[in-house]
Amino acid sequence: MALIDLVSEDIVKVPLSASTKDEVIHELIAVLKAAGKIRDTGKVYEAILAREGLGSTGLEKGIAVPHAKTDQVEKLTLAIGISPNGVDFAAMDGQPSKLFFMMLAAPDQSGPHIEALAEIARITRSDAFCRVLASAVSAKEIVELFTEE
Numbered sequence: 001m002a003l004i005d006l007v008s009e010d011i012v013k014v015p016l017s018a019s020t021k022d023e024v025i026h027e028l029i030a031v032l033k034a035a036g037k038i039r040d041t042g043k044v045y046e047a048i049l050a051r052e053g054l055g056s057t058g059l060e061k062g063i064a065v066p067h068a069k070t071d072q073v074e075k076l077t078l079a080i081g082i083s084p085n086g087v088d089f090a091a092m093d094g095q096p097s098k099l100f101f102m103m104l105a106a107p108d109q110s111g112p113h114i115e116a117l118a119e120i121a122r123i124t125r126s127d128a129f130c131r132v133l134a135s136a137v138s139a140k141e142i143v144e145l146f147t148e149e
């Protein structure tokens with residue numbers, strides 16, 4: 001399954017209102033719950049925190065990819081959040097994160113999970129794409145950027 005197949009307006013939040021790492025996680029989980037993509041928000045939160053406990057998923061260049069495996073989803077699920085001002089997500093380069101890709105996968109679905117992580121890594125290598133994504137003002141605009149990518 002290609003990443004674009006997971007991107008729809010109902011799983012995108014622009015802008016995020018969160019100002020802390022914990023708030024970002026809660027806000028993206030709420031987006032997935034509202035979209036009917038997850039069952040128990042508390043269990044999803046615990047799974048994300050457990051993964052974050054192994055090391056922050058705040059990468060470099062303003063990108064964070066909080067992710068986890070959980071039985072609270074049936075298939076690979078994605079939420080995208082944009083924080084124009086950035087949030088401290090304990091990124092590897094110490095910079096605030098602006099682009100958030102939350103991914104959840106069922107415990108028995110490693111393949112699609114790894115493929116999606118690799119695809120996020122590929123598309124976010126483009127500084128220009130990341131700049132345009134970070135300046136997007138609507139979910140519709142985000143979806144259009146991914147369809148054109």
